[in-house]
Amino acid sequence: MRLLLRSETGRFTLTKEFVGDDQIPPYAILSHTWGPDNEEVTFEDIVNGTGEAKPGYAKIRFCGEQARQDDVSSPSVDGNHKYNRRPWESDFRKSRWFTRGWTLQELLAPASVEFFSRERERLGDKSSLRTQICEITNIPHTALQGHPLSQFSVEERLRWIQHRQTKLEEDKAYSLLGIFDVYILPIYGEGAANAHARLLDEFYKMQKCIQDLRLSDPRDDKKRIEDSKGGLLEGLYDWILENPAFQQWRNDQQSRLLWIKGDPGKGKTMLLCGVINELERSKAKSVLLSYFFCQATDSRIRSATAVLRGLDAGKTLFEDTNAWVAMSEIFTDILQDLSLGSTCLVVDTLDEYVIDLPKLLDFIVQASSISPRIKWIVSSRNWPNIEKTLDTATQKLRLCLDLNEKSVSAAVTTFIYDTREAIQQHLTLNASGTFLWVALVCQELSNISGWKALQKLTAFPPGLDALYRRMLDQIMNSEDAELCKSILAVVSAVYRPVTLDELVAFVDMPNGVAGEYEALSEIIGLCGSFLTLRERTISFVHQSAKDFLIEKASISLSRIEDVHSSIFSRSLQAMSRTLQRDVYSLAAPGVSINQVKPPVPDPIAIVHLKDGGLVHKFLCQSFLYWLEALSLMRSLSNDVVMIRKLEDWVQINIGPALYAFVHDAKRFALYNRSVIEQNPLQLYCSALVFAPEKSIVRETFEKCIPPWIKQKPKVQANWNAALQTLEGHSDGDSSVAFSPDGKQVVSGSYDSTVRLWDAATGAALQTLEGYIYSVRSIAFSPDGKQVVSSSDDGTVRLWDAATGAALQTLEGYNNSVTPVAFSPNSKLLPILQLFGIEVLF
Numbered sequence: 054m055r056l057l058l059r060s061e062t063g064r065f066t067l068t069k070e071f072v073g074d075d076q077i078p079p080y081a082i083l084s085h086t087w088g089p090d091n092e093e094v095t096f097e098d099i100v101n102g103t104g105e106a107k108p109g110y111a112k113i114r115f116c117g118e119q120a121r122q123d124d125v126s127s128p129s130v131d132g133n134h135k136y137n138r139r140p141w142e143s144d145f146r147k148s149r150w151f152t153r154g155w156t157l158q159e160l161l162a163p164a165s166v167e168f169f170s171r172e173r174e175r176l177g178d179k180s181s182l183r184t185q186i187c188e189i190t191n192i193p194h195t196a197l198q199g200h201p202l203s204q205f206s207v208e209e210r211l212r213w214i215q216h217r218q219t220k221l222e223e224d225k226a227y228s229l230l231g232i233f234d235v236y237i238l239p240i241y242g243e244g245a246a247n248a249h250a251r252l253l254d255e256f257y258k259m260q261k262c263i264q265d266l267r268l269s270d271p272r273d274d275k276k277r278i279e280d281s282k283g284g285l286l287e288g289l290y291d292w293i294l295e296n297p298a299f300q301q302w303r304n305d306q307q308s309r310l311l312w313i314k315g316d317p318g319k320g321k322t323m324l325l326c327g328v329i330n331e332l333e334r335s336k337a338k339s340v341l342l343s344y345f346f347c348q349a350t351d352s353r354i355r356s357a358t359a360v361l362r363g364l365d366a367g368k369t370l371f372e373d374t375n376a377w378v379a380m381s382e383i384f385t386d387i388l389q390d391l392s393l394g395s396t397c398l399v400v401d402t403l404d405e406y407v408i409d410l411p412k413l414l415d416f417i418v419q420a421s422s423i424s425p426r427i428k429w430i431v432s433s434r435n436w437p438n439i440e441k442t443l444d445t446a447t448q449k450l451r452l453c454l455d456l457n458e459k460s461v462s463a464a465v466t467t468f469i470y471d472t473r474e475a476i477q478q479h480l481t482l483n484a485s486g487t488f489l490w491v492a493l494v495c496q497e498l499s500n501i502s503g504w505k506a507l508q509k510l511t512a513f514p515p516g517l518d519a520l521y522r523r524m525l526d527q528i529m530n531s532e533d534a535e536l537c538k539s540i541l542a543v544v545s546a547v548y549r550p551v552t553l554d555e556l557v558a559f560v561d562m563p564n565g566v567a568g569e570y571e572a573l574s575e576i577i578g579l580c581g582s583f584l585t586l587r588e589r590t591i592s593f594v595h596q597s598a599k600d601f602l603i604e605k606a607s608i609s610l611s612r613i614e615d616v617h618s619s620i621f622s623r624s625l626q627a628m629s630r631t632l633q634r635d636v637y638s639l640a641a642p643g644v645s646i647n648q649v650k651p652p653v654p655d656p657i658a659i660v661h662l663k664d665g666g667l668v669h670k671f672l673c674q675s676f677l678y679w680l681e682a683l684s685l686m687r688s689l690s691n692d693v694v695m696i697r698k699l700e701d702w703v704q705i706n707i708g709p710a711l712y713a714f715v716h717d718a719k720r721f722a723l724y725n726r727s728v729i730e731q732n733p734l735q736l737y738c739s740a741l742v743f744a745p746e747k748s749i750v751r752e753t754f755e756k757c758i759p760p761w762i763k764q765k766p767k768v769q770a771n772w773n774a775a776l777q778t779l780e781g782h783s784d785g786d787s788s789v790a791f792s793p794d795g796k797q798v799v800s801g802s803y804d805s806t807v808r809l810w811d812a813a814t815g816a817a818l819q820t821l822e823g824y825i826y827s828v829r830s831i832a833f834s835p836d837g838k839q840v841v842s843s844s845d846d847g848t849v850r851l852w853d854a855a856t857g858a859a860l861q862t863l864e865g866y867n868n869s870v871t872p873v874a875f876s877p878n879s880k881l882l883p884i885l886q887l888f889g890i891e892v893l894f
Contacts, residue, residue, distance in 0.1 A: 056080050057099065059117035067099055081120035084159040084166075085112055086149045115173055141170060142185065151189050154219035154228040160190070162231060164199060202232055207256070223248040235259055274346045277587060279326055289320070290327025292460035298452040299328075302428065310421040310446045313432040314439075315454030317597035318489030318517055319461060321432040322346065324454075325401045328430065332397055344399035377409060378855055381416055388423050395426050402596070403433040414442040421446050464488075489595050490517055493524075493582045521601040524581035536560070537580045544584060545602050546616040550592045553577075558627040559620050625671045632678035634757065635734060637685060642734040642759075649685060649733070668703075669711045676718055677736050677754050684733040690816035693722055697813060717749040723777040726815050738762070745771050777815045781808055788830045788872075792837045797854070799840050801828030807842050809854065819857035823850060830872040843870035 056068045056078075087093050087109075094113055098104025145168070150156050160166060166179040179186055183197050192213055196205060210232050219225045226248035227239050235255045240248070279285045293299050302311040315321050325344075332342050387393065400417070403410065421429050433439050435453075443449060454461050462481070484491050494513050514523060528537045539560045544551065551559070553573045557566075566572040570589070577586050583598045584591055593599045603613075637652060672679075683689045700715045722729075725740040737757045744751040747770050758765075784804035791798055797818065798810040807821035807828055826845035833840055839860070840852045849863040849870055 057113070057117070059121060063114065063117070065099060065113065065117065081116060082159065082163065083112060083116035084150070084156055086153055086156075115169075119167075119169075141176060145176065145182075145185065146189055151186075152217055154214060154217045154225050157214055157217060157228060158231040160186070161192070161196060161202070202234070207233075207253070225249075226252045271343075271345050275326060275329065275344070278322060278346060280587065285323055285326050285330070289464045290324050290331075292457070292464060293324060293328060293452070294331060296452060296457065296460070298450045302430070302450050306425045307448050308450050309425065309427065310417070310429045310431070310443070310449040312443050312449065312451045313430065313454070314435050314451065315432075315461075316434060316487075317600075318487040318595065319454045320464065320488040321454070322401050323488065325399060325430065325432055329399055332399075341394060341396040342399075343396070344401070346401045347403060377412060381412075383856065384416075385420065385423070388420055388427050393426065395428075397428050397430070399430045401432050403431055403439060404436055411438075411442070414439060418442060418446045421448060484515075487517060489597070490515070490520060493520060493594070496582050517597055518601060518605065521583075521598060521606075524583065525602075525606055528579070528581050531579070533576075533579050536563075536576065540577070540580055541583060541602055542616045543620065544591055544593070545599060546613055546620065550590050553586075553589045553591065556591060559623050622667060625667055628679065629671055629675055632675045632682055634678060634681070634737065636678065636682060639734055642738045643732060644734060646684065646687065646731055646733060651685070668699075669714065672711075672714055672718065673753055676750065677741075677757060680722060680729060681733050681736055684729050684736075687730075689722075689726060689730050690811070690814040693719075693726065693814040696722055714749050714753075717772075720772045720776070721748060721750040723815060724772075724775070727778060727780045742766065743768055745769050745773075747771050779808075779810050779815055779817075781817050781820075782806065784827075787828055790831055790833055792833045792854070793835055794837055797833075797837070799831050799833060799854075801831040801842055803827040805844070807831060807840065807852070809840070809857070821850075821852050821857055821859070823859055823862075824848075829869055832872075832874050834875045835877055839875075841873045841875060843873045845869045849873055 055070050057065045058068050059065055092107055093109035094104040094107055098107070104110055160179065168176040168178065168182060170176055176182065179197050183194055186192070186197060187194055190213065193205070196202065202210065210229070213232070214225060214229055217225070217228075219228060221241060222245040223239065223241055223243060225245055227237075229252060230236055233252065233256045235252065237248075237251050237255050243251075298311065302308045313321060313324065329342070329344050388396070403413070417429060417431060420427065431443075443451075462484075480491055480494065497513070514520060528534060528541075531537070540556065543556065543559045553570065554568075557568075557573070562573075562576070566576065574586055577584050577591060582594055583602065585594050637649060639649065680689070696715065696719045700712070700719055703712045703715050721740070721744060724744075725736070728735050728739060737754075738759060741751055741754060741758050742762060742765055745768055779798065779800070782800065782802035782804050784802050786800050786802050788801040789798065791812065796812055798812050800808050800810070802808070805822075805824040805827060807824075808817060809819040809821070810816065811818055821840070821842070824842075824844045824846060829843045829845060831840060831842045833854070838854055840854050841849060842852070843849045847864070847870060850859060851861040851863070852858065853860055
């Protein structure tokens with residue numbers, strides 16, 4: 054951007070262009086409606102030093118003078134006091150400024166907007182005049198006050214522009230780009246309808262990307278963690294704010310990485326919750342704060358890729374084998390962006406997951422040296438492998454809770470301050486600076502009478518493991534021991550936290566409690582204090598509780614292999630009872646997946662896929678119902694991979710009958726994937742009707758073909774060589790190629806797009822856009838990291854295969870370019886031109 058610089062003499066000159074936010078000085082914007090073209094000052098007038106005689110120059114001169122006064126903090130004069138009856142208000146409401154399209158974002162974006170009359174008298178600002186502005190524009194007070202526009206619906210934001218006008222019809226859509234926080238290239242002449250459609254299309258793409266990017270909202274995770282631990286008490290974390298290491302990290306630009314380390318239960322997570330609250334309260338508007346809570350008990354948020362997805366604000370891009378590469382490159386680019394202001398990134402409990410931990414540690418070390426504007430806080434246990442990696446960071450600090458025992462113990466004392474003196478003394482002496490120990494003991498004490506508290510208190514041994522052992526012994530000696538053992542075994546073995554409804558399917562519950570929330574909650578409470586229940590989801594009170602049960606109490610619980618086997622067989626039983634044809638009662642075979650709204654309660658909430666006989670029986674009874682459920686859950690493509698894995702396992706471990714069924718089921722799912730994803734009930738119509746006559750799935754489920762299909766078409770006897778059909782291009786295909794590893798397919802089309810597909814599932818991974826004319830030729834690089842394509846528009850484009858980003862556009866040809874190819878070392882790109890041969894090195 055460029056600014057007008059006002060000299061001491063009152064003349065204006067153009068500044069140099071500004072690139073980064075930290076280079077831009079304070080400035081003011083003159084927002085006004087234009088008069089006749091010959092009256093307004095143009096860019097050329099400023100460059101040439103002309104235009105001072107134009108009437109419009111007076112507005113620029115006034116804006117410069119006002120900006121100068123504001124810059125030296127001149128007293129703000131509110132013109133309202135001069136007009137007790139506000140005779141100007143009628144004209145204010147009729148101002149053309151409120152009817153123009155581009156002034157909408159000039160009203161909403163700045164924190165301060167001041168209004169002046171034609172006579173240069175200040176009328177007020179958007180705060181003092183908010184009542185009038187809201188009535189004139191129908192924009193809510195909260196939007197004027199700076200609340201994020203994402204809080205307002207699409208329809209509401211569109212209403213704000215409804216009665217405004219622009220000189221060019223497309224500008225009515227383009228003036229909303231800032232309101233919807235998207236960018237589209239202006240194409241004047243495309244018409245208002247097309248511009249409006251492109252705007253909303255880009256907005257919905259962005260919304261879907263954000264939804265797919267974040268598996269979990271860290272703000273919700275933070276609130277859930279605080280609630281599950283009884284809330285964050287003020288004062289518990291104050292000591293860290295005065296700690297020298299934290300102070301140095303906060304104030305020294307060169308101290309970019311702070312590692313907070315401590316043993317389990319020392320309060321690292323709640324400490325960081327408090328630090329985050331402090332940073333949110335004190336940070337300037339220009340400072341970005343982002344955080345992530347790792348939790349081993351939740352599979353969604355316990356991988357390196359999940360951390361970067363959570364810190365960052367298309368789905369398949371972040372789910373395949375290239376997910377870490379794609380996410381880390383994107384995140385690095387974000388951190389290197391010159392427009393990114395001061396940023397604080399907080400990652401809690403690095404030790405609470407094991408998936409790709411070395412990758413994440415290396416990334417944090419490297420990222421901490423990218424820019425002095427980026428600062429990190431991370432926490433973990435005292436693990437040597439974490440310390441070894443973090444020690445390689447150049448600008449690092451560490452804060453060891455064990456070396457701050459007095460501060461932590463003082464915080465623990467505050468935590469238990471409200472208890473009686475004797476109880477307080479006992480807790481203080483035995484807590485060993487561990488919040489979790491105090492929390493668990495207090496939870497146990499809350500269930501007994503006050504006069505018994507001191508007597509019971511002495512029974513609690515110091516130290517977490519000893520306390521866990523006592524809790525487990527109490528469970529084993531209770532009349533509900535077997536039920537509690539089963540629950541703890543299941544919760545310890547599952548991949549992610551289970552809900553109450555799922556637990557009922559995996560554990561034999563007492564009669565009459567299924568579906569009864571209060572009864573099930575009481576049963577969870579029988580499991581000592583190992584488990585917590587929040588919004589019907591069961592989790593461990595702390596990772597150390599799960600570690601204890603798995604590593605130190607395995608003799609008391611079932612073997613993990615036996616638990617997995619039980620969950621497997623019970624899942625099959627649950628699905629066999631639940632799954633049926635048209636489980637959502639959609640009725641019409643043509644109902645689109647976009648029209649489907651899951652009922653409450655959702656009958657397919659539990660759909661998870663040894664004993665080959667059980668599997669074979671389930672598939673023969675429920676395979677089509679299972680596919681329907683996966684389609685309704687919008688996870689069909691991912692589960693095609695599961696069918697492939699099942700096929701490989703069955704071939705090695707089970708007999709030929711089951712293998713033949715699974716192989717046929719795979720062909721059936723792949724061949725019909727596209728239609729089933731869009732219209733789930735077509736499973737029983739077109740998918741079965743057009744399956745080969747000798748298909749095992751068709752023969753098994755022939756009775757499911759609707760009786761109103763009287764005449765079945767003649768089809769081939771067996772599956773042909775075509776494995777699946779990839780659909781998505783709106784015109785014919787011009788070129789197709791496999792990636793070197795065979796995992797992806799790239800296709801070019803006459804519809805001017807290039808598409809990347811997952812060869813195993815047929816899922817669309819990327820759509821590469823930018824061409825105006827047909828795509829002629831495509832090729833993968835030998836390392837599979839890049840795709841090259843050529844077009845009738847005379848250009849060759851290079852794309853990143855993992856992210857879909859356009860890397861380069863090679864221009865200079867007068868005619869179509871075809872074909873294209875990479876050299877063996879992936880560096881040279883020979884190109885044969887359609888008319889005459891030309892080689893590009």
